[in-house]
Amino acid sequence: MHAFVGIALVAPLGAVNDHQHLALRRILHWRDQAASDGQLRQPGGWNRIAARRGNGTGIAGIADNARELSAREFALPVALIEPVCARQDSFVLRAAALFDARSRDGRIVEAHGDLRPEHICLEPQPQIIDCLEFSRDFRTLDPADELAFLALECERLGAAWMRKPIFETYTGLAGDAPADTLLHFYQSYRACTRAKIAIWHLAEPALTDPSKWTTQARHYLRLAAEHIAHCG
DSSP: OOBHHHHHHHSOTTOOOHHHHHHHHHHHHHHHHOOOOGGGOSSOHHHHHHHTTOTTSHHHHHHHHHHHHTOGGGOOOHHHHHHHHHHHHHHHHHTHHHHHHHHHTTOOEEOOSOOOGGGEEOSSSOEEOOOOTTOTTTTEEOHHHHHHHHHHHHHHTTOGGGHHHHHHHHHHHHOOOOOHHHHHHHHHHHHHHHHHHHHHGGGOTTOSOHHHHHHHHHHHHHHHHHHHGGGO
């Protein structure tokens, strides 16, 4: 069994083979089948899109990430964390109409919820595994967010070039071309959230290699800073 990004890393730079393209089409197949969530076809910006996923999302999620990542015991670069989170917060307020349009246009769907490269198996018929089946609310989101997360994880693993074919395939299938600033925002926010999840491992009683998780958190924070810089 081969993971999606494992093939990406050995493929010619910028090239997507037939197997990868089939995997991308399968990833996006739910978009053709899923009904948009009518309850979210209302104004309210990103907070409304994110609200059903719990208290740790929306603008509150940005503040939660900033607070946890800035905790003194983690010794992460607060001088990087604070401006990144502040710029995310500013983008959400400035781009309220953009988020409203995503809702109004029916772009909020029941998706996967945790679409990472290791959840895409390149079998003869590609398989997508580990959907967040336990919570429909957690997997109801903007597909641009979901795919931005996949592109972020590919980037972290050394295949940043996958971002272009992911969204070219999505646009071709769904007829939806999300604003590039929106994608960068989603990637920046997701990177901060993944940094927070990485440092949570430091609380594990049997932890043997804390540097693994602090290094990963710092990498995610650098990615968060790089992506939010594209948002104005």
